[in-house]
Amino acid sequence: QQQVKQSPQSLIVQKGGISIINCAYENTAFDYFPWYQQFPGKGPALLIAIRPDVSEKKEGRFTISFNKSAKQFSLHIMDSQPGDSATYFCAASKLWGQNFVFGPGTRLSVLP
Amino acid sequence: DAGVIQSPRHEVTEMGQEVTLRCKPISGHDYLFWYRQTMMRGLELLIYFNNNVPIDDSGMPEDRFSAKMPNASFSTLKIQPSEPRDSAVYFCASNSRDRAYEQYFGPGTRLTVT
Numbered sequence: 001q002q003q004v005k006q007s008p009q010s011l012i013v014q015k016g017g018i019s020i021i022n023c024a025y026e027n028t029a030f031d032y033f034p035w036y037q038q039f040p041g042k043g044p045a046l047l048i049a050i051r052p053d054v055s056e057k058k059e060g061r062f063t064i065s066f067n068k069s070a071k072q073f074s075l076h077i078m079d080s081q082p083g084d085s086a087t088y089f090c091a092a093s094k095l096w097g098q099n100f101v102f103g104p105g106t107r108l109s110v111l112p
Numbered sequence: 113d114a115g116v117i118q119s120p121r122h123e124v125t126e127m128g129q130e131v132t133l134r135c136k137p138i139s140g141h142d143y144l145f146w147y148r149q150t151m152m153r154g155l156e157l158l159i160y161f162n163n164n165v166p167i168d169d170s171g172m173p174e175d176r177f178s179a180k181m182p183n184a185s186f187s188t189l190k191i192q193p194s195e196p197r198d199s200a201v202y203f204c205a206s207n208s209r210d211r212a213y214e215q216y217f218g219p220g221t222r223l224t225v226t
Contacts (some may be wrong), residue, residue, distance in 0.1 A: 020136070032213065042216030043203050044155070089155060099168060100215070104153040 006103030
């Protein structure tokens, strides 16, 4: 119940395309869902996050879609750029900001 | 702010040796987290502290692992004795109650146990 599943494991997208990464969770007690971005040799950094009281959140080219009934959420990267090439982790937490459970990660490559 | 500082950045040691990883959280942050990242298991939370007190250590894999936070600006993660399966990247992260929605990660320590 503590798991967060994430797919795909890897993703290759052409520059300008849309990247979509999906996550699913089981524990309905989770109430905070962030996405972290990690570049090689660096620690993860918060990209965007959502609470379950909204169905969508958009920040620039990045959008989280949240489906509470299906217990699923996804990250959409519009107009993907080579600089977006990184590993993306979804996560979930029962306590706002504490005790995260991370998904296994998606390695995104955006081709020029 | 310098961000979360970890040392060393790389550590190579032989099986059976003691390893100590160090972390300096961002000043003013009252939560500190230790994570381990491997290809097989992804990013795992090992332990976290609030105001220097360990809150949840259920992720610590076994008694060979221990973590301390003697003051608000310093924490250690110790492995004794180390084993090859401990090879991983260890991250420290911190945040504060008033910005609890974001954890700030350090650059990590890459540990190799031969």
